[in-house]
Amino acid sequence: MSPRxxxxxxxxAETVLDGPLLEVxxxxxxxxxxxxxxxxxxxxxxxxxxxxxxxxxxxSGSGKTVLSRSIMGLLPKHNVxxxxxxxxxxxxxxxxxPRTMRxxxxxxxxxxxxxxxxxxxxxxxxxxxxxxxxxxxLEVAKDxxxxxxxxxxRSVGIPEPERRMREYPHQLSGGMRQRVTIAIALAxxxxxxxADEPTTALDVTVQAQILDLLQAQQRERFMAMILxxxxxxxxxxxxxxxxxxxxxxxxxxxxxxxxFTEMRHPYTEAxxxxxxxxxxxxxxxxxxxxGRPPDLVDPPPGCKFAPRCPYAQNRCAMEVPVLTExxxxxxxxxxxxxxxxxAAPVAGA
Amino acid sequence: MSEPSNSEASTQSVDTQVxxxxxxxxxxxxxxxxxxxxxxxxxxxxLIMVVLVAFLVPLLPLDNLxxxxxxxxxxxxxxxxxxxxxxxxxRDLLSRVAWGTRASLEVSVGAVxxxxxxxxxxxxxxxxxxxxxxxxxxxxxxxxxxxxQLVLALALVTFLRGDPNQEGGxxxxxxxxxxxxxxxxxxxxxxxxxxxxxxxWAQREFVLASRAQGARSFRILFREVLPNVLPAMFSIxxxxxxxxxxxxxxxxxxxLGVELPTPSWGNIIALGRNDLRDAPHIVFIPSIAxxxxxxxxxxxxxxxxxxxxxxxxxx
Amino acid sequence: xxxxxxxxxxxxxxLLLVTFISFLLMNLLPGDPVEVIVxxxxxxxxxxxxxDLNLDDPMITRYWDWLSGLVRGDFGxxxxxxxxxxxxxxxxxxxxxxxxxxxxAQIMALAVxxxxxxxxxxxxxxxxxxxxxxxxxxxxxxxxxxxxxxxSYYLGVKLDLLPVTGYRPFGEDQAEHxxxxxxxxxxxxxxxxxxxxxxxxxxxxATLQEDFITMAKAKGMRPRRILWRHALRPSSLTLLTVAGLxxxxxxxxxxxxxxxxxxxxxxxxxxEAILSRQYVAVQSFIVVIGAAYVILNFLVDILYSILDPRxxxxxxxx
Numbered sequence: 003m004s005p006r007x008x009x010x011x012x013x014x015a016e017t018v019l020d021g022p023l024l025e026v027x028x029x030x031x032x033x034x035x036x037x038x039x040x041x042x043x044x045x046x047x048x049x050x051x052x053x054x055x056x057x058x059x060x061x062s063g064s065g066k067t068v069l070s071r072s073i074m075g076l077l078p079k080h081n082v083x084x085x086x087x088x089x090x091x092x093x094x095x096x097x098x099x100p101r102t103m104r105x106x107x108x109x110x111x112x113x114x115x116x117x118x119x120x121x122x123x124x125x126x127x128x129x130x131x132x133x134x135x136x137x138x139x140l141e142v143a144k145d146x147x148x149x150x151x152x153x154x155x156r157s158v159g160i161p162e163p164e165r166r167m168r169e170y171p172h173q174l175s176g177g178m179r180q181r182v183t184i185a186i187a188l189a190x191x192x193x194x195x196x197a198d199e200p201t202t203a204l205d206v207t208v209q210a211q212i213l214d215l216l217q218a219q220q221r222e223r224f225m226a227m228i229l230x231x232x233x234x235x236x237x238x239x240x241x242x243x244x245x246x247x248x249x250x251x252x253x254x255x256x257x258x259x260x261x262f263t264e265m266r267h268p269y270t271e272a273x274x275x276x277x278x279x280x281x282x283x284x285x286x287x288x289x290x291x292x293g294r295p296p297d298l299v300d301p302p303p304g305c306k307f308a309p310r311c312p313y314a315q316n317r318c319a320m321e322v323p324v325l326t327e328x329x330x331x332x333x334x335x336x337x338x339x340x341x342x343x344x345a346a347p348v349a350g351a
Numbered sequence: 352m353s354e355p356s357n358s359e360a361s362t363q364s365v366d367t368q369v370x371x372x373x374x375x376x377x378x379x380x381x382x383x384x385x386x387x388x389x390x391x392x393x394x395x396x397x398l399i400m401v402v403l404v405a406f407l408v409p410l411l412p413l414d415n416l417x418x419x420x421x422x423x424x425x426x427x428x429x430x431x432x433x434x435x436x437x438x439x440x441x442r443d444l445l446s447r448v449a450w451g452t453r454a455s456l457e458v459s460v461g462a463v464x465x466x467x468x469x470x471x472x473x474x475x476x477x478x479x480x481x482x483x484x485x486x487x488x489x490x491x492x493x494x495x496x497x498x499x500q501l502v503l504a505l506a507l508v509t510f511l512r513g514d515p516n517q518e519g520g521x522x523x524x525x526x527x528x529x530x531x532x533x534x535x536x537x538x539x540x541x542x543x544x545x546x547x548x549x550x551x552w553a554q555r556e557f558v559l560a561s562r563a564q565g566a567r568s569f570r571i572l573f574r575e576v577l578p579n580v581l582p583a584m585f586s587i588x589x590x591x592x593x594x595x596x597x598x599x600x601x602x603x604x605x606x607l608g609v610e611l612p613t614p615s616w617g618n619i620i621a622l623g624r625n626d627l628r629d630a631p632h633i634v635f636i637p638s639i640a641x642x643x644x645x646x647x648x649x650x651x652x653x654x655x656x657x658x659x660x661x662x663x664x665x666x
Numbered sequence: 667x668x669x670x671x672x673x674x675x676x677x678x679x680x681l682l683l684v685t686f687i688s689f690l691l692m693n694l695l696p697g698d699p700v701e702v703i704v705x706x707x708x709x710x711x712x713x714x715x716x717x718d719l720n721l722d723d724p725m726i727t728r729y730w731d732w733l734s735g736l737v738r739g740d741f742g743x744x745x746x747x748x749x750x751x752x753x754x755x756x757x758x759x760x761x762x763x764x765x766x767x768x769x770x771a772q773i774m775a776l777a778v779x780x781x782x783x784x785x786x787x788x789x790x791x792x793x794x795x796x797x798x799x800x801x802x803x804x805x806x807x808x809x810x811x812x813x814x815x816x817x818s819y820y821l822g823v824k825l826d827l828l829p830v831t832g833y834r835p836f837g838e839d840q841a842e843h844x845x846x847x848x849x850x851x852x853x854x855x856x857x858x859x860x861x862x863x864x865x866x867x868x869x870x871x872a873t874l875q876e877d878f879i880t881m882a883k884a885k886g887m888r889p890r891r892i893l894w895r896h897a898l899r900p901s902s903l904t905l906l907t908v909a910g911l912x913x914x915x916x917x918x919x920x921x922x923x924x925x926x927x928x929x930x931x932x933x934x935x936x937x938e939a940i941l942s943r944q945y946v947a948v949q950s951f952i953v954v955i956g957a958a959y960v961i962l963n964f965l966v967d968i969l970y971s972i973l974d975p976r977x978x979x980x981x982x983x984x
Contacts, residue, residue: 108886112885115881122881123881126896135887138885186881187884493680494680499913499915501919502914502917600811601919604811604925620815627815631819634815641812646804649803
């Protein structure tokens with residue numbers, strides 16, 4: 003075993019194997035800009051068990067992309083203020099120090115990016131992009147790395163993998179490229195996969211294939227996955243739990259079935275209404291969410307969704323609702339006047 | 352392939368991503384010299400001084416340019432009240448460098464001015480009228496760029512000047528020869544920049560609007576397009592003057608600079624090279640003059656470029 | 667393949683034009699070329715020169731004869747009052763010297779500029795970055811002849827570290843060869859370092875913002891590997907083009923530098939030919955330089971498409 007691997011294995015000697023895989027508590031990620039401090043992620047707590055899938059849903063600007071990058075420690079140090087705790091297999095990695103994180107990146111946690119047109123190196127052969135992490139992390143021989151890469155490409159559904167190994171990204175279609183990035187992410191067998199809007203940049207016809215592939219791989223490898231999307235429909239059949247984010251905060255989280263049957267937060271409701279459903283008669287009007295996401299430098303006081311919320315009362319503009327668990331089965335939401343419960347104030351009351 | 356090509360993927364921009372990019376870009380980009388700043392004013396002050404010296408040198412209280420004093424030969428700065436000391440022949444170096452400013456500026460401003468007129472005109476009409484005219488013009492200019500600049504200048508000076516001692520033929524002063532040669536060399540570069548800038552401005556709404564109103568082409572070209580193209584031309588002109596000052600120095604070292612006894616920064620250096628061992632100041636003082644002038648011109652060129660947001664892609 | 671054919675056609679056209687312009691130079695001479703070249707020659711000698719230059723033929727015939735002479739390796743002659751000798755021999759001896767000088771300068775410039783450019787991009791905004799940028803800006807304003815004279819004064823005269831003039835072939839004495847080439851090459855390299863460094867820095871900063879760099883980071887690659895293996899190559903395309911184009915600057919600089927350091931290269935030959943009014947020889951040197959430069963840029967274009975597979979692909983489609 004190489005010194006590099008030995009070091010990382012020593013580091014994980016005390017790894018706790020029975021706790022949750024990932025525990026995020028009160029994670030904040032703020033950016034210093036000319037306009038002021040942008041509170042992109044503002045106190046998010048999450049728990050993820052091994053082999054489970056968590057869907058993180060929110061519109062553009064809700065902080066979901068920053069959240070996944072922040073958990074993984076991929077943000078630049080400069081002008082980024084990060085606080086809170088991130089525990090991976092019981093170990094604190096909240097500081098996000100690259101030297102601590104590097105042994106985890108690729109081997110323990112990996113990421114599939116949004117746009118496969120830009121996330122592959124244009125001047126490196128596909129094969130090298132897959133084998134480099136194998137050879138670097140696992141220090142396997144070149145031939146073995148090549149065979150593994152070919153097997154990986156085959157497993158993500160790429161025909162003629164031997165030929166593809168020698169090709170450059172521009173020679174592949176968008177869907178194929180995303181399959182390649184998935185193969186790269188899976189190469190070293192990570193325990194946690196972040197999929198950051200993995201289908202947003204793809205043709206509609208390909209989106210379902212890629213999502214199915216991710217799900218199949220996740221199950222086969224008993225890998226945990228955080229699936230980030232703006233589309234509730236994407237996570238509906240695929241995530242075990244769902245966290246809905248708004249303006250850098252989680253406003254509702256629940257097991258998937260519970261969320262869809264008993265959604266409480268008006269924002270979740272609005273999100274659901276904004277996606278088309280197959281069952282609807284054609285020409286059913288989709289309801290766009292009125293207004294714009296709040297300014298993250300200077301957010302409104304009180305509930306940040308209040309200015310856009312159809313149910314908002316005076317209190318919503320003044321007090322901040324706290325994410326509170328209600329009932330059983332881990333359903334939590336941050337709202338004073340949740341939908342489907344009647345007018346009685348609930349959270350933080 | 353089972354999946355359709357997706358080369359024009361709808362890259363829905365996610366705000367957070369944009370935000371992230373802004374942060375990292377802001378973090379990485381060292382602020383461009385957008386404001387003129389202290390350094391900018393210093394640069395401008397130096398250039399103004401250089402220009403004033405070039406114009407007013409006959410009025411300045413300087414020693415005789417060509418008077419040799421044997422005791423002053425190769426003497427360093429501050430010898431007997433000669434601030435820059437003497438040159439190899441015992442002439443006052445201050446006076447020679449001051450007069451040299453005039454010749455160096457005549458050559459550089461003259462050459463770049465000529466390049467601006469010819470290259471600017473070609474660039475404007477190539478960028479505005481497009482079509483076959485543009486193809487022919489850019490082709491011609493590209494061929495001129497196929498020569499290394501200094502070598503083309505050297506060739507032109509050599510052959511335009513001919514043998515100085517020979518009778519007959521049309522004799523041009525070396526300053527004029529240098530202006531012509533270096534003007535020809537700078538033409539394609541200026542034309543290229545002007546064309547690139549014209550291309551972008553010629554498609555703007557206000558130009559199209561006056562076209563639609565039936566304004567004459569040349570009127571549009573000079574009244575609407577040219578004023579907007581001028582900043583780009585001006586920034587390249589500043590750099591051009593710097594390049595030509597250096598080129599005159601290089602040509603002087605090859606014996607092709609301004610002809611003695613007229614001093615130029617370049618030929619003072621060329622002549623001083625013989626005394627480098629004993630009197631390095633003869634070479635270094637005009638070299639420093641060139642260095643500071645070029646530095647100032649480059650700096651102001653950058654300032655102009657940043658101020659008018661001129662992209663370098665046209666270069 | 668069509669890409670290469672089209673490029674070759676283009677190359678031929680430009681070469682013809684470049685040679686034609688060089689050919690026309692002789693017509694710029696004020697007065698009769700024969701009078702200028704051999705002012706004191708005998709009548710027979712003048713007649714011989716007149717025939718060498720085909721001065722009595724129409725221009726296009728003259729061009730064609732001259733050009734086919736060049737292709738056959740006939741670069742004209744040096745004419746003195748009593749005799750003449752071919753230029754080609756001198757050219758053949760001088761060419762390697764000039765090429766060595768330029769190659770060393772280019773290697774030196776890239777060897778400094780690439781690591782510094784990469785480091786400044788990686789640490790953009792740091793004190794090191796600012797210092798490097800300021801120095802680059804100053805270096806850009808230094809004429810190469812001033813650097814050459816400065817070096818020869820301090821390293822050559824004052825410290826007596828390196829010989830100020832002269833050349834030693836590589837085959838004869840390698841150490842001495844490099845001792846004598848060090849200052850000339852450095853004088854040429856300084857300006858290039860600044861250009862290359864600034865260029866690579868800005869391209870590299872742009873590349874480091876790319877998704878595929880974050881991807882490489884997320885793969886757990888070390889910064890050094892990300893910089894050199896992932897970011898450098900996509901950032902080096904402009905650098906390569908400019909390095910190719912800058913050979914023009916390098917050639918012009920080499921002419922001056924060779925004269926300053928008395929290196930027996932083409933620049934030195936041009937200088938001597940100008941001094942002794944050998945216009946036929948000057949013309950040959952200029953056409954050789956022009957043609958070499960055109961061919962070099964052609965090669966850079968080809969190399970460019972090898973470095974960036976995207977271009978190869980796009981051009982193949984065209």
